[in-house]
Amino acid sequence: MGRVLGEFEHLILLALVRLREDAYGVTIKEEIEAQTGRELYIGAVYTALARLQKNGYVAAEVGEPTAKRGGRRKKFYTLANPGRDALRQSQLALRGMSEGIEAELDAITESSS
Template sequence: MGKGDFLGEFEQMVLLAVLHQDRTGYGMSIRQEIEARTGRDPSIGSVYATLDRLEEKGLVHSHQGASLPERGGRARRHFALTPEGAAALRAVRRMMDRMWAGADMRGAGGEV
């Protein structure tokens, strides 16, 4: 019924960013990973909101980082992919691959 059976667009990006920084990534660094790769500039709030949703769904797991930041601040919350998260990523990838299969962009949107 719900739409919650699939990954939204931004959820995919965040999940991939978590994968790229497995176990070491936290809010800020994940935001940066996305920015560096895509040029998008999501607000930090968006990232956390999505991260929280992904954790609720069991696709991601978080734990408090040891507090040894040298330079002050609140303890980091590190994220890691769960097996379910990895599976969701593979599933969405498979779906999109099928949708793209045979796509011919030459002349798309041509003569009206």
């Protein structure tokens, strides 16, 4: 039984699922920025990814250098199996916590939007 994911880690793992093959620093950051509306520093994304990688939740693979990046390579991230489990756990926890209170949650979301 893994630990419960932090909010930011949870968001990153979800971003990896959404981005499939194209998950690297810029796309992950932009995906989260688009959904949460808050601006991130790239280092924050990498710091979290490094932690996730250390836990074995994500796997990384280095791509080819491009001119646009000043001749630097990209580092692509994919969801590893423990990451999948952790994500499932967190999702289940969220879902469980929401069950039976959908009406109230809807009311909260409505009123705040």
